[in-house]
Structure formats: C-alpha cells, structure tokens
Amino acid sequence: MNEETTADVAIVGYGPTGQTLALLLGRLGRKVVVVDRWPNLYPLPRAVHFDHEAARILQACGAIEDVNRVIDQIDTYQWRNADREMLLELDWRGDGPSGWPVSNIFSQPELEAVLDRHVKALANVEVRQGWSARALAQDDAGVRIEVERGEMRDGQWRAAGETGTLRARYVVGCDGANSFVRRALGVAMHDLGFLFDWLVVDVKPREKREWNPKTWQLCDPKRPTTLVPGGPGRRRWEFMLLPGETAADMNKREVAWRLLEPWGMTPETAELERHAVYTFRAQWAERWREGRVLLAGDAAHLMPPFAGQGMCSGMRDSVALAWRLDAVLRGIAPDSLLDSYGPERSGHVQEMIGFSVELGKVICITDAEAARGRDAAMIAAQQDPAYRPPPPPQPRLGPGLWSEGAPGAGLLGVQAPVDIDGRRGLFDDVVGLRFAVIARDRATLDGLSDTSRAALARWSAALIDLSSGVDVTGAYRAWLDQLGCAAAFVRPDFYLQGGARDAKDLDRLIGDWRARAGAA
Numbered sequence: 001m002n003e004e005t006t007a008d009v010a011i012v013g014y015g016p017t018g019q020t021l022a023l024l025l026g027r028l029g030r031k032v033v034v035v036d037r038w039p040n041l042y043p044l045p046r047a048v049h050f051d052h053e054a055a056r057i058l059q060a061c062g063a064i065e066d067v068n069r070v071i072d073q074i075d076t077y078q079w080r081n082a083d084r085e086m087l088l089e090l091d092w093r094g095d096g097p098s099g100w101p102v103s104n105i106f107s108q109p110e111l112e113a114v115l116d117r118h119v120k121a122l123a124n125v126e127v128r129q130g131w132s133a134r135a136l137a138q139d140d141a142g143v144r145i146e147v148e149r150g151e152m153r154d155g156q157w158r159a160a161g162e163t164g165t166l167r168a169r170y171v172v173g174c175d176g177a178n179s180f181v182r183r184a185l186g187v188a189m190h191d192l193g194f195l196f197d198w199l200v201v202d203v204k205p206r207e208k209r210e211w212n213p214k215t216w217q218l219c220d221p222k223r224p225t226t227l228v229p230g231g232p233g234r235r236r237w238e239f240m241l242l243p244g245e246t247a248a249d250m251n252k253r254e255v256a257w258r259l260l261e262p263w264g265m266t267p268e269t270a271e272l273e274r275h276a277v278y279t280f281r282a283q284w285a286e287r288w289r290e291g292r293v294l295l296a297g298d299a300a301h302l303m304p305p306f307a308g309q310g311m312c313s314g315m316r317d318s319v320a321l322a323w324r325l326d327a328v329l330r331g332i333a334p335d336s337l338l339d340s341y342g343p344e345r346s347g348h349v350q351e352m353i354g355f356s357v358e359l360g361k362v363i364c365i366t367d368a369e370a371a372r373g374r375d376a377a378m379i380a381a382q383q384d385p386a387y388r389p390p391p392p393p394q395p396r397l398g399p400g401l402w403s404e405g406a407p408g409a410g411l412l413g414v415q416a417p418v419d420i421d422g423r424r425g426l427f428d429d430v431v432g433l434r435f436a437v438i439a440r441d442r443a444t445l446d447g448l449s450d451t452s453r454a455a456l457a458r459w460s461a462a463l464i465d466l467s468s469g470v471d472v473t474g475a476y477r478a479w480l481d482q483l484g485c486a487a488a489f490v491r492p493d494f495y496l497q498g499g500a501r502d503a504k505d506l507d508r509l510i511g512d513w514r515a516r517a518g519a520a
Contacts, residue, residue: 006168047311085375226363281303281304306356405498416471
C-alpha cells in the first residue's frame with residue numbers, strides 16, 4: 001500500500017470503540033478508513049459487560065439484532081463477605097431508560113465478530129488490518145498518517161517492510177491504553193493513583209451448570225474475587241493479587257487452575273480460555289482533541305472494571321463524535337463544534353471512573369480488621385427501612401453544548417416505542433439518529449420562530465407531536481411529567497440539550513443551541 005488514500009475520517013484501532021465509530025460514520029455516508037495493527041480480530045476475551053445505553057448505540061449501528069444472539073442478561077449483582085453474608089445486592093433486571101436491558105453479558109471476540117461483519121458490509125468503509133500507524137502530521141486541510149504492514153509473532157507485532165500513507169480530514173485514535181495516537185500528540189493522562197493487579201481468568205465449563213449467585217463479588221480480605229458470566233457458555237474469575245505477589249509469578253496456568261479448583265473448575269471440568277494479569281487503573285486524557293486529531297475509548301480513559309463501564313464509555317465516545325464529525329464534514333456546523341466533545345465526554349467519564357474507584361475501594365480490602373468494619377457497616381445499612389441500593393450511575397455530561405439551567409440538560413434521554421405515520425417501533429428506528437424536539441402537543445411546536453424552524457430543518461431535526469397518538473406506552477409523557485416540561489430537545493447521542501416548560505421556553509432553548517453549536 002504505497003499510494004495515499006483519502007478519507008473523511010481515519011480511525012486508528014479496530015476494537016469495539018473503533019468498530020462502533022466506523023459503523024455510525026459509515027451509516028451517515030462518510031468515507032472511512034480504519035487501520036489496526038492486528039491482522040485478525042483479537043481472539044481472546046476482554047470486556048464482558050455492556051448496559052442499556054450501549055445497547056441503544058448498537059441499535060443505532062444497525063447491529064443490535066445480531067448482537068442479541070450472542071449475549072446473556074444479568075439479574076442481580078451481589079456483594080458477599082468471606083462468610084457469604086450479603087453486603088449489597090443491585091437489581092439489574094428489566095429494561096433501562098434506553099429501551100434495552102439494564103445489563104448484558106457477552107464474549108468480546110463474539111461481539112467484535114458481529115460488528116466486523118456489519119462494518120465490512122459498508123462500501124464506504126475500508127478496513128486495513130495488519131497495518132500499524134507509525135507517524136502522523138496535520139495541516140489546515142487534514143491529517144497524513146504513515147502506516148506500515150506487519151504481522152504478529154508470539155504476541156509481538158513485527159514490521160513486514162511494506163509502508164503506505166493515508167490522508168483524512170480528521171483522525172480518531174481508538175487504539176487502546178497504549179495509544180500511539182495519544183503519544184504522538186504528546187497528551188498526558190491524569191492519574192488518580194488507583195493501582196491494583198488482578199489475575200483475570202476465563203473458562204468454558206464442559207457441562208452446563210447453574211451458578212448461584214450468577215454475578216457477584218466475594219469481598220474476602222484473604223483474596224478479593226470477582227465471579228461473573230463471560231458470555232454464553234463462559235465464566236470469568238478475577239483474583240486480586242495480594243501484597244508480595246507479582247504478575248510474573250501469578251500469570252501462569254498452574255496458578256489459574258489452583259485458584260479455580262475451589263470453584264469446581266479443573267482441567268477435567270473446564271477449558272482454560274485465557275489467563276492474564278491486568279493492572280486496574282483510573283486515568284483520563286488531559287486533552288481529547290489536538291487540531292484534527294481526537295481520542296476515544298481506552299486511548300482517552302481507563303477505569304477499574306467493577307461497574308462494567310469501560311467499553312460502554314468508549315461506545316459513548318463514538319456516538320458523541322459521530323454526529324459532530326458528520327455535521328462538520330457536511331458543512332452545517334463549524335469545526336469548533338468538535339471542541340465540545342472532549343469536555344462533555346471527559347466530565348461524564350470522570351464520574352464513571354470515580355464510581356468504579358469507590359466500588360474498588362470497598363472490594364480491594366485485604367486488611368481483616370478493615371474488612372470486618374466494612375462488613376458491619378454494610379450489613380447494618382440494610383436494616384434501615386429507608387435503605388435503597390444505589391441505582392446504576394447516570395452522570396450528566398461535562399460542560400459543553402447543552403443548556404445549563406434547562407430541565408434535564410446534559411442527562412441521558414429515554415427511548416420507548418412510538419407510532420408515527422403508521423410505522424411502529426422503538427423511537428430511534430422510526431425517527432432515525434438525529435436531533436428531535438419531542439412536544440406534548442402541536443401548539444408547543446407551533447410556537448417556534450421561523451429562525452428556529454430553519455435551523456432545525458437545516459439539521460434535519462424531527463418535530464414530534466405526542467398528542468397525535470405517537471406515544472404508544474405513555475413513556476414520553478411520563479418523562480416530560482418528570483422533567484416538568486412541555487417539550488424536550490434531544491441530541492443524536494441521546495442526551496438532552498434541555499427541556500422547555502412552554503413554547504417560548506422551547507424557542508429560547510433552540511436559540512441557545514444555535515449559538516453554542518454554530519447552527520445558524
């Protein structure tokens with residue numbers, strides 16, 4: 001590949017974040033090229049959980065039906081102490097506000113294979129696996145990336161001698177924790193100093209077995225342990241390394257089998273699919289954009305896995321970037337629209353990281369006396385009649401485009417079934433991935449000024465009148481009741497620009513969006 005290839009967007013990295021971004025941009029009609037150093041999809045398990053919001057993003061990608069064939073759902077997430085007493089139980093049954101199950105379990109190789117098929121079905125998306133980005137330079141018109149073909153030998157990438165160049169108007173680094181793109185930009189990571197090594201072990205039991213509990217944390221100071229499904233037909237154990245234990249000593253098959261044996265997992269009862277020591281970290285990039293180059297996924301943030309939000313956060317990055325890049329590339333928004341991406345997503349992911357760290361502080365206790373104090377406090381809390389287990393976090397976006405002070409602004413919106421012009425289905429399937437004004441009645445929409453209407457039309461925004469039988473289940477009216485609003489203005493990444501209490505308030509909200517987004 002010696003020729004220079006031109007694209008709207010070049011994506012470096014082809015994990016779930018890069019795949020999702022490629023799918024979203026490709027479905028929006030953008031010309032995309034993806035490069036990834038691995039010649040084939042990475043074959044071993046890594047992430048195992050995504051939530052209702054990530055499912056909605058997969059819906060927007062057009063892949064959710066196929067993804068649903070390779071997932072399991074979680075009922076509860078329990079924490080128990082060394083005596084198996086209940087410390088905390090989170091109920092993750094049912095659907096979340098995005099219209100999909102609150103919690104979903106999968107095997108990452110199976111998920112990536114599904115997304116890969118969908119990406120490669122798009123004629124305007126080119127995927128070049130086995131190519132590593134080696135250098136990049138940008139100017140006012142775009143970014144030039146030097147790439148080199150290689151192969152994996154004994155887990156190490158080795159150059160094969162063939163080189164080439166890519167040119168794109170924008171580049172997104174989705175290339176993981178050791179991101180080349182981030183290093184090339186000279187971007188530092190803000191580090192909370194949360195560092196714990198865990199041995200992660202994935203197995204495939206040879207016989208079907210009912211696990212009770214199915215998903216839980218063993219908060220035993222002698223060896224904090226995570227026990228979760230690893231996707232259909234799989235189980236995962238995560239064993240915390242104790243003081244004095246090293247990764248080199250622990251990352252061995254015989255150690256994995258020794259730790260698994262008390263759980264009935266032996267070479268006779270299970271296949272050991274993978275064992276690896278990971279350092280759980282809490283970090284985020286200090287800058288998410290440098291000119292025409294942006295960061296997403298693990299290249300921009302890392303968090304402990306205790307809330308199952310690492311991959312979900314990368315997918316949120318993708319949908320937040322996709323509509324912005326599309327608007328800029330179509331010429332309906334200025335390049336400055338991209339400036340809001342990093343602050344919004346960084347603020348959101350910092351809350352997710354903080355939540356995961358707080359869970360980790362409870363779990364990663366190896367002092368017996370401290371563990372007894374923790375156990376007593378958590379058990380006592382459950383005796384309080386007012387006690388309610390914490391719900392899954394739904395943070396507000398960091399500062400950016402959304403209208404501060406407007407009801408619900410910066411928070412995730414809902415998705416429910418609608419019926420519009422005889423077409424019934426989930427909102428995004430019927431309306432599409434675009435801005436939407438959802439109003440209780442026609443009078444609220446009729447109060448929009450000509451200027452607001454023109455801006456909304458330029459962005460192909462949907463105007464939804466709930467009084468015409470659209471709201472099949474009443475979910476949207478209930479949501480507006482909760483907001484105390486007559487209308488809500490929702491962005492293509494499902495977050496609210498804000499709610500409006502009446503028609504005049506709605507017009508002011510649209511005006512604020514126009515000013516912030518450059519949506520003249």
